[in-house]
Amino acid sequence: MSDDRFGATPEKNGVTFRLWAPGAARVDVMLDMPHAMRATGDGWFSIHVPGAGAGSRYRFRIDGDLQVPDPASQFQPEDISGPSEVLDHHAYRWRANDWRGRPWEEAIFLEAHVGTFTATGTYRAMIDRLDHLAATGITALELMPLADFPGRRNWGYDGVLWYAPDSSYGRPDELKALIDEAHLRGMMVFLDVVYNHFGPEGNYLGRYAPAFFSPSHTPWGNAIDYRVPQVRQFAIDNALYWLRDYRFDGLRLDAVQAIVEVGEPPLLNELSRQAGLLAEATGRTIHLVVENDDNRAGLLDPETDPPHGRYRAQWNDDYHHAWHVLLTGETGDYYRDYPEPQRDIARALGSGFAYQGEASAHRGGKLRGEASGNLPPTAFVSFLQNHDQIGNRALGDRLEAIAKPAAIEAALAITLLAPMPPMLFMGEEWGSQTPFPFFCDFKGDLANAVRQGRRREFQSAYEKYGNEIPDPLNDSTFQLAHLDWNEAESAPGRKRLKLVRDLLTIRRERIVPCLAAIRFGEAHATGDGGLAARWIISDGRSLKLAANLSARALPAPASAPSDQPVWGQTPNGTMPPWSVVWTLGGP
Structure with a gap:
């Protein structure tokens, strides 16, 4: 460099x-x-x-x-x-000076948007909710992007000044205080970063540094040209800046498939190596995660520490999409790639990605993905909801508004105990129904272009719901997205929160100790709603799952004498509707 x-x-x-x-x-x-x-x-x-x-x-x-x-x-x-x-x-005077991070196997994520996580939407206000997260069992708080964006409200993916945490949420020292307080509670903090494009307003680089961009295109404009040494340096230094000067424990790189001009060696490999050198120099544990629609298994390695060219894990969209189809019956857009959702859930549980080189109808028959079964299960971050999958709906409605509680609870019982790192979206731990619609604060022609673009994208929804659809440019839409913490005190909220806390306690006590030595085994769907999976532990034991993902009772599968119960029961040899059973035992 x-x-x-x-x-x-x-x-x-x-x-x-x-x-x-x-x-x-x-x-x-x-x-x-x-x-x-x-x-x-x-x-x-x-x-x-x-x-x-x-x-x-x-x-x-x-x-x-x-x-x-x-x-x-x-x-x-x-x-x-x-x-x-x-x-x-x-x-800045750090308090958690002995903090060095946590092992990857202990990661339990909660994704949050600073501006809507609390009523005031600041780093300082977020500190007051850290005890709730710790008591729930969250070990990793993941913040949506903070890079300075135009106006006072934004999801964060329109960031223009990558090194500047947006002033809407407070001053930089207040962000450090949030991270410091999380560390004092034993909680890692991750940051979502965007290296595939700059936001559409306020970027002047093309005027005085046109070499930043190539003629190639991304969905958001001209591609950033990482073949240019100074451009590559700008991104890698930015990643190191967040990890070093703010002491983030890890980064999640957004949509890396949209990084077109990767350069040589590829940007992602060099960024990972540089982060690994920082980890070695500081004695810290640093984790890097990607979102990658290409399902590139070769980019993943959750076990090499520090990272040296690869990434701990990928957000597993396949897992989410298959569950969404199963729970809601929706099959439009990219969900049409999952016509047999139980089969796809089983494949994700049994070998990582659902798409490992198969043709994707949504992508016009393009082959998608690489074989992933040789990776450890910890290479796949699993989730039922996130900002994209809620906010990219016309109404921004959550799973709670479109699926049955019993089915959601079964999905949680699988997701939170499976050997893949789980992630919740803020408020999901109590079954929040607060919507998370898309919002931004652009002005003039750009604001009108965004508004019209949303109308084209959700034309059928606008025909159905009309003015019920929140206008992304209105401040009222931003206010609508603020979490209602009173929901957590309602009877349904307390019930769901207890379930999630119980599951995460079991994960910490029974599942996490196995994860450093666990590998994929097998998984299959029976066609009548039954689901079975097994993961192999190096000491000769197996982690086993049996589930009934249907509305009717099924016969319980046979169990081995050595199986020890972890979660769930099979009364009278049957599996009730939407029931989940976990055991640890023999092969």
Whole structure:
């Protein structure tokens, strides 16, 4: 990696400012007055400004005309087009100094959006809910993207300034306090990062660094060109920045299949190796996870520690989609790829992906995926809901609104005890019915384009529901998405929360100790609603699942004398509707 670094670096006697602007003839840093930056070669401009320090606000002026924020700005107190603020990350006094992380086998995720997790939507308010998460059994809080986005509300995937946690949620030190307090409670914190595109508003890189982009396209615009060393450096340094300066325990990389120009060596491999070097240097445990529609099993390795070119796990969309079809009967869009959901659930439980090289009808017959059964089960993060699968519905309605409680509880009993790391979406632990519709805060033509795009995407839903569908641009839609914590105190909320806490207690006590030595065995669906699966433990035992995923009773499967109950019962030799039984025992 080059000695040059993007951004502002505070030093004892001032601040050094750097910008890569190969498309500019002249660059000034604008503080109390313009300071001409020196061209240092390969498109870099640099200057050391005595007297500047933490708290100084600045912009870059390109060719005497356009003033832009620092693309590596670490804080934007006045939103994306305002001045950037110099931060001194060494000034924060960490309390959890002995924290080194947790083993991957202990990961139990809860995905959350900071702005809607509490009534005020801040890092500080989130701290007050950490005890609830810890008591539930959550060991890893995963935050949706924080990179600075336009306006006051956004899912986070329209981030423009990758290094700047959005000011809507508080100041950077308050984010550090949230992470610090989570660590004091034994909880890891992960961050969702987006390296496949920049948001559509407030990105000036094309003006002074057009080499950032290639002619190739993603669903969100021109592809970022990671064949260019400085562009690659920008992304890898960003990942290390979150892991180092904020002490995140891991990252989840969004939609990596949309990273078109990966370069050589591929960006994902180099990013993983660099994170591994950081883990070695600091003695910390760092976990990297991907979302990848291509189902590339070769990218995954949950056991090598620290990571060295690969990733602990992938979000397993196949698992979610098959369950969604089974629980709701919906078969539109990508759900049409799962016409036999019990079979696909069994395949996901028995060997990882449901699609391991088969043709996908949703993708026009394209072959999708790689064989995954040779990987450990811990390479697949399993979930029944997440931000995408709720928020990409026209109404943003959760599973609770469209599936039967008994069926959801059976799905939870499987998901939370299976040897794959489970993930809940905020409020799912008490069966929240708070919707999570798509929302943003764009203005003008872009706002209208988003609104019209949603109408085209959900044309049939608009014809059915009309004005009931939340307008993504209205503040009321953002408010609608705020969790209603009072639901957790209702009778149904308490019942569901007890179930989830009981399951996660069993996971911690009975399942987690087996996970470092567990491998896929076999799984099958019987066609009448029955489901059976077995995972092999290296000490000769097996973890076994039997389930009835139907509304009628089924005969209970035979059990071995050595099987010890973990969860569930088979009264009178039958399996009641939507029942789940787990055992540990012989082969």
